[in-house]
Amino acid sequence: MKQQFNLDGHPYIALCDLLKLTGLVESGGRAKQLISEGLVQRNGQVETRKTAKIIAGDCILFGEQQIIIINETV
Secondary structure (H helix, E strand, O other): OEEEEEOOOOOOEEHHHHHHHOOOOOOHHHHHHHHHOOOEEEOOEEOOOOOOEEOOOOEEEEOOEEEEEEOOOO
16 A cells, blocks of 8 residues: 655654554554564665654655655645
């Protein structure tokens, strides 16, 4: 499944926060665990930094879920 996440004018979001805010995990702790296990990819490469700064244009892959990061202000 593909979805978009809007940074709403912010420069970045921490990877663990992104997984929690998109509803892919139930808690920040679970997000950090899955990231450290190498189950999350950023732009086609495994990302193990829990608080990696995710910016507009990044593509996050977690299982069958794909998140495209955009930055549009309303």
